[in-house]
Amino acid sequence: MTSPASRILIIIPAFNEQASIHNTLKEIWALTSVKPDVIVIDDGSTDATAQEARSSGAHVISLPFNLGIGGAVQTGFQFACQRGYDIAVQVDGDGQHDVSYLKAIIAPVLNEDADMSIGSRFMPQQVKGYRSSFTRRLGIGFFVHLIGLLTGCHIYDPTSGFRAYNKKMIKLFAKNYPHDFPEPEAIVLARKFGATIKELPVVMRRRQGGASSIRYFKSMYYMMKVTLAILLDMLKTRRLAVDYGD
């Protein structure tokens, strides 16, 4: 089991989230069960996201320009890797993720039951919160089957960004992390390296401000792009294996 004094880092990627970042951080500070460090990755925001986060007491890494969600999260992994954190948790800055589930999300990773755990909206017999639009759910359903087919692992919510990772995953993702719409791809990547993934039921909320980075979800574009990216990722094994072994 990972030591009870494990160092936990919450990575919050944020792009123009000035309206919601303060509340997200306030909820994290209010937690009593876990006391993690928090790093906000300001992904080239044009509003006051970084200032809001700093004034709320968080550490902030400001990227010089917008890299997209994958680039921002990977910056967090690189930071966690450099600082030797044991566990990294990804939490969205838009207030969708209820951090009261943080302890539950971390538990499988902390107990070494899994390398990566995912907070899921769609597990059977769970309390229903915000579950995204119908078209998005259709897309999610498609990825559930695609990922299941390719990895043999049934993930109910492959697009959820509420995730915890152990040191092995931090090291892997610090070097290789998909960029554009990374969550489904990251699962495939993790499985290719033999990672064990656990899903836990969580209730999510509507975003409290800002705009979603997945604006193209309504069209088939997102699905086609991610599907192609996942299939191409399946061919990358050798290069990634070399990188991981470094």
Place this chain on the structure above:
Amino acid sequence: MGIKWLAFILSLGIFLFVIELVRRERLTFKYAAGWLMAALLAVFFSIFNKFLFAIAKFCGFELPSNFIFFGLLCAFVFLGLLLTVFLCQQNDRNDRMAKKIGILEFELRELRKEISKKD
């Protein structure tokens, strides 16, 4: 002026223009080399066009002009793909730098805070 001379002047013009770009440091030799080779080849074929006709005939083209157009099309498709690879490399390097800069800037701010606390 015959087509032979027009092709010769154009090819030579491209060759000299690329050299001028290298001289002005607008183009590095690494990227200019391919253009110089292509321009030299064009100069050669504009002078000794019989070689061009022979190759076209050998490849099964009825008209040498069709062979030239086909060759140019292939060359530009390849060039386009090559440029996309360079673009991806540059993009990847920019991304890596942006992440490093972000983390370094954070560490610098932390160090400054520590120093000002000690002072």
